[in-house]
Amino acid sequence: MFKRVMELWKGKEYIKAVMGYFRQMLDADQEMFTIVCRELLHNQDQPHLRDTMYSIDKKVNSWEKDIRKRVIEHLSFNPGDDVSMSLVLMSVVKDAERVGDYAKNLYEVTRMLNKPIERESIPALFPLEDRIQELFRLTKAAFLDSDLNKAQQCWKIEKVFNDECDEIIEHLAKSSRPANEAVCYTLIARYFKRITSHLTNIATSVILPVSELDYFDERLSGERPAEG
DSSP states (O other): OHHHHHHHHTTOHHHHHHHHHHHHHHHHHHHHHHHHHHHHTTOOOOTTHHHHHHHHHHHHHHHHHHHHHHHHHHHHHOTTSOHHHHHHHHHHHHHHHHHHHHHHHHHHHHHHOSSOOOGGGSGGGTHHHHHHHHHHHHHHHHHHTTOHHHHHHHHHHHHHHHHHHHHHHHHHHHSOOOHHHHHHHHHHHHHHHHHHHHHHHHHHTTTSOGGGTTOGGGGOSSOOOOOO
């Protein structure tokens, strides 16, 4: 149903503007994630990192407010238009805003670490960055292009990713690492997991009914998502 509605709406200036702002939100989220990982995982000095992160996040918040305002105004003047699509937009913009917040949380970890992270100290953490970058790409294609196959890919990636993050956290909890390392590494794994979940919420909104948005994880026990 999402794909059919998007095809009907594509010619409307309203949806063009909203989807344009939403693409900018996702691009900005990815930029924040990329920048913070350069310092957090790769020890690349990022001048004025805090100012950069908060400046981008301010734009993300502004786009979220603008999208919500446009959706509300649209429904006020066009109460007969597809309400389900409007509810989807209201939901996914919150997910996109939360991705930016978790990127800021990762920045906060860079300030808490006593020493730079060495790859050999926690090798399982490093491949997760590239997979989140791939998930950003798939999420944009899934939602902005109504690509159901890409949405399904996100769905599968999220389940495996969550399990791996949980294994890392469990390993850290049982380790004898210094408290600073154990806490900071656990936070990174946790924030990576949350970013992945919010991106997958966005992607799977094209294949889940509105009533089940944000609850796809409860259906990951083998049941495939329903289209429509």
